[in-house]
Amino acid sequence: MNYGRKTPSTYRSNHSVYSHTTGRSSTNLHSIKSRSMRSVRVPWYQRPILKNNQYIDIQKNSMLIGIFAIFLALFTIGTAIFDIYCLAMAAPGSTHYGYYIISYEFVYVGNKFVRNMLIVFALFSLILGIVILFTSILLVIALRKEYERKILPWLNTFAVFTIWRSLALIFFAIVNDLIFAYNIIMVLLWSVALVVCIYGWCVVYSLFLELTNLTKLEDLAHLRMGTMASLHASAANSLAGSRPTTPHSTVSTMPVG
Template sequence: MHYGKKSPSMGTPSVYSHVTTRSSANLRSSRSARSVKIPWYQKTKLTHAFIFDIQRGAMFTAIFSLCLAFFTVCTAIFDIYCLSQAAPGSTHYGYYIISYEFVYVGNQHVRNALIVFALFSMLGGIVVFVTSLMLITALRKEYEKKIVPWLYSFAIFTLFRLFAFIFFSIVNDMIFAYNIIMCLLWIIFICISAYGWLVIYSLYLELSDLTRLEDLAHLRIGTMQSLNASTTHSIAGSRPTTPHSVVSTLPVK
């Protein structure tokens, strides 16, 4: 009886055979990534950062946060100095480079609140400066676990500076150039900070998903190798041979 020749079947290529580089295209092309239900807070928020891609946008955000932390520390020290020099009832002698007319001199509790905001802004700026250095290193090596400290610290810092900016804008007089410039700058800084945080968080989710897929690929490869080794061992052990054994190759009549 004649049987037709069976054409070889083309199976679906393995997901793990595509995981050769850490890019988001691997996630979009994998069947397993689409079949897993992902919580809303773990979904990638952004894929592009205006004129940059997500990687360059993340590096730009890291450099921006580093500069912002340095700027915050300097302005916080300056605010604390001005508030201490312009305290009601204080007496000064000599000549001064700047005038302290723009400094708030009203209610004592409001002044104390401004000093507290400036003090915690300085401490927060130091923390963000350190975590920004860690972030730059993590982005170069694509090590997502070192991104986590920056995500927490910069989110808290941005929210705190938002409340401090609102309080500063309400209690200070907007007729002085310093107060106007600081308000305008912090409006821009907070907007860039919020968008930059989303960029870093999106990259963090992407790297985490790729790491998870790579771990699954390594687990599958290790499982297949162990199965192949056990199968080979069982086949070889079922028919033991010795140096004295002779196997006849002559046809049986």
């Protein structure tokens, strides 16, 4: 079975707003899905976390989350570069000028190991931000064309990114002085961003499960149709082979004496 091809969405028995052409009936797929889900027990990790209701539209929210992830990746890259620059400029024992442009009083200059951990968090955030930027662009393309297999890279990398940034936020909030405006703003912005990240991952994961289940049901329907067609063909061939043939009558001519 090919789980990577285009699959139409069946939310509210309408065609997908992102699909341009589709020849399959979403109503039939929805009825097949309802009958199959009643007869098959789905594991808990394969059940959608969120479902469509009057407040949530999974498809539109997934597209919005994809766009949000692109801007979040750009923000992460920018702040990570700035943090690495500030930590390098404010290294203990370094001499530099230009305090009239920026003051490095908000930068941590205490324990060497803590400072190195801040650099590590910033460096890996920079790398993950670049990865999220590419996977988010791929996610937007996959959502427009409904290729559920191409959603997987974003789900995996964004989960790692969210966990990493959560640890970085906790560490950043503990070791840095929250009397400076930059530190306070970063803690508040990342607190809100991580809440949106968790919600967004749940939305996209729910859409991914819906598309994957529809693809499986469609493959099962095609398999049943192919089996029935082959059975009808074999039955027709057997009837044609067992049909009795009428023998030709032979007429003997007697000589007239």
